[in-house]
Amino acid sequence: MAKTILAVLEQRENKLKKSAFEVVTTVSGLAKDLGLQTKAIVVGNDVDNLNEIAKYGVGDVTLFKNADLTNYSSSAYTDIVVNFAKEIEAEYIIFSDSSLGKDLAPRVAVKLNAGCLIDCVNLGASDGSVIATRPIYAGKALMDVKVTSPIKVITIRPNVFKALPVDGVNLNQTTKDVTSPDLSTKVVEFKKSEGKMDVAEADIIVSGGRGLKAPENFKLVEELADALGAAVGASRAAVDAGWRPHREQVGQTGKTVSPSLYVACGISGAIQHLAGMSSSKYIVAINKDKEAPIFGVADYGIAGDVFEILPELTKEIKKIKG
């Protein structure tokens, strides 16, 4: 019997996340290249959109169900994933590199005596094994690396691998009730942040830096972000000055992001900032200093005054978005 590659899929508030389908497509592709059979596991309670998994290429899904498992519990989730991986003799276990995936994957790896690679941006099959590419130094360099242990645990960066619908896969769902899960470590509450969207998950990011001169001027960045349906980001200078919360920081001591569009406003482009956003698909820079390093990575730039350009850009975007 072929060995198995297992997709660990994340639900939040009883709905599979977008990144879960990225994992499904990735697992389905690797299975074809390596001759593996596929399975998926979801830990939660009532999950609304389980049937969508088959649309992305994996039919065999097992839901481990308990009302106390709607929220993440590292202790319980670890036990469940480890026991299932052992039962099906999984060779590869793939997670999304989300907050949950990053926390859970290494715990699972230890229990299975497996090597663990996180935050991979490319996975290729070569001679029957997977070669992973991971950004290091926040993207200043890339590392090709492979796992040498019999079982391999890998997390993939959200927003990089595409979720692609396929035809002809039927859903074969099993539900298992979990009795008395180990809830010794458990999430008891979720405090939603005020911002509308998180930079780590956004498809478009509008970021501001020291060039905005004062925290209240971030209103211009917020208005453009609203018009674009984007998340607000910030440079380290803006965060360290206390203008913006750390969760918005993009760069080496903040978040590394790869959105479709990154708009840098009043950001000069310190090396640690560039490291965190250079892999964005398109970059727009607005900065009055035309020598600023940010223009070195920007696809399109306007070397002018952010206070004049941002309101105009917001107005134009609103016009085409109707």
Add this chain to the structure above:
Amino acid sequence: MKIAVCVSHVPDTATKIKIGQDEKSIDPNGVTFIINPYDEYAVEEALKTKEKLGGDTEVIAISVGNDNSKESIRKALAMGVDKGVLLKDEKSRDSFAVAKALSEEIKSLGCELVFLGKQSVDYDNSIIGQLTAALLGYSCVSVVVGLNIEGNKITAEREIEGGKEVVEANLPAVITAQKGLNEPRYASLKGIMAAKKKTIEEKPAAASENFTEVLKLKLPEPKKPGRILGTDASAVPELVKLLRDEAKVI
């Protein structure tokens, strides 16, 4: 209680990275190494916890690496950590092998509470804490921005996509620190002087195999030079047109 804080010696974030001749590591020439920035939050939280618990609480800084890592241990000592342990290994270890060395030492020291930075800024492996916890059988909360310990019970706020999770767990535990958890103290002159008298115990790191193999490091493809469309708001319509028709991102 004994508290461990694990520190890592890494290139400064302002460093421009060059690939070494072996193509499997970076060229260390001209690189300034510092204590991993996230580890400073870990050190601060360990010291704050000690101040709160009082009594005979002891904070021990542990690092896995070569002699150079002593510099980062020294930094932790200057901030107020009581003593240091360097687990020596000249060979490069993957995260599993580092966690193995740390967990063996933590076990033999009998530390019930362990702090680490949420990730090191070199290999961006944000898993050493979770691996160490799992090896020790300790509970673990990662990416922590708020922490309260009452007796045996831990309540921690953990930063996740779109908000914070409030997590409850029990000691013994591993906590990985995120920026925002606290404001790390500066080492005072007195602290720096005192650090010189504190001991750094050196011993070989516990043996462990690597579970991963680095094949090659490379630099990302340089971005093609872009276009400066103008110097004032008159360039905005062209920018919007390019974003819509050429980039197709809006």
